[in-house]
Every structure is written in structure tokens, then in C-alpha cells.
Amino acid sequence: MITNTIFLEVGNLDGLVYFLLLILLGPPVFLAIVGLILFKTKYRKAGKIFFILSGVYLVVGLGICGAMMVGF
Numbered sequence: 001m002i003t004n005t006i007f008l009e010v011g012n013l014d015g016l017v018y019f020l021l022l023i024l025l026g027p028p029v030f031l032a033i034v035g036l037i038l039f040k041t042k043y044r045k046a047g048k049i050f051f052i053l054s055g056v057y058l059v060v061g062l063g064i065c066g067a068m069m070v071g072f
Contacts, residue, residue, distance in 0.1 A: 020068065023061070024061045024062065024066070025058075025061070027054075027057050027061075028054045028055070028057045028058040028061065029054075031050050031053050031054035031057060032050070032051060032054040034050050035047045035048070035049075035050030035051040035053075035054060036051075038050060039051070
């Protein structure tokens with residue numbers, strides 16, 4: 001009976017934490033880089049929109065992923 005429960009034990013979850021951080025911070029950084037590139041070219045309005053999207057995604061990601069990581 002004891003040998004069957006060893007498969008249910010959870011080991012190291014560092015990879016999951018790194019994956020959540022990548023989901024949390026990856027897209028806002030990518031959107032900010034694209035926004036910076038567009039802002040430096042003649043598409044200034046599109047660059048501003050990408051900066052705004054980056055900020056919104058970061059706020060939402062901090063709220064959802066941050067709450068999942070903290071445990072609420």
C-alpha cells in the first residue's frame with residue numbers, strides 16, 4: 001500500500017514556477033519591444049498602442065498569475 005502512494009508525491013516544481021513567470025513576463029516584454037521598434041519608425045501611433053497593450057497585459061498577468069503563484 002505504501003509503494004503505491006509514492007507515485008502521488010510531487011517532486012521539484014521549479015519548472016512550473018519558471019513557466020508561470022515566462023507566461024507572466026514574456027508577452028509584455030515582447031509587446032514592448034515591438035512597440036519600441038514601431039515607435040522609432042514612422043508608425044508612431046501603432047507603437048503607442050503596443051505600449052498600452054504591454055502595460056495592460058502586465059497588469060492582468062500580475063493579477064492572475066501572481067494570485068496563482070501566491071496561492072489565493
